[in-house]
Amino acid sequence: MIAFALVYSLSWKGGLSPLRIILVGVAVNAMFTGLSGALNAMNGGNMSGVAAIVNGNITMKTWDDVRILVPYVVPGLVLAVLFAKTCNLLALEDKTARSLGIQVNRMRILISLTAVLLAGISTAVVGAISFLV
DSSP, X not given: OHHHHHHHHHHOSSSOOHHHHHHHHHHHHXXXXXXXXXXXXXXXXXXXXXXXXXXXXXXXXXXXXXXXXHHXXXXXXXXXXXXHHHHXXXXXXXXXXXXXXXXXXXXXXXXXXXXXXXXXXXHHHHOBOTTTX
C-alpha cells in the first residue's frame, strides 16, 4: 500500500497519465529493490528469519492459509469482475473514456486499489514469487 500511495502521489500532476504511472512505478520499484538489497547486505547477505519467509514458498501452505485468503480474495474478485468493462473503456484514450461518462482518474484509482488488495493479500500469505511479481 505504501508503494501504491507513493506511485500515485508522485505521478499526480493535474490528473493521472498511464505513462507517468508506469515510469514512477519503475522508479519506486527500483527504490524498494535497492532498499531491500541494502538491508540484506547490512545483514551480511545471510537470509534468515523474516527474509527467508518473504521469499515465496508454497510447499508448506495448508487449507488454513486458504481460509485466510478467502475473505479478502472473494470481494476482490467480485470487484475485479465488476470493473472489467470499465477497464476495457479505459484502454481507449482518456478523452474517449471521458466522453462515454467514465471518471477516468477515479476509476484508475479504484481499479488499482482492487489490484493492490488482491496482490497484497496473496503475497502476504504465500510470499513474493519472483516469476509472478
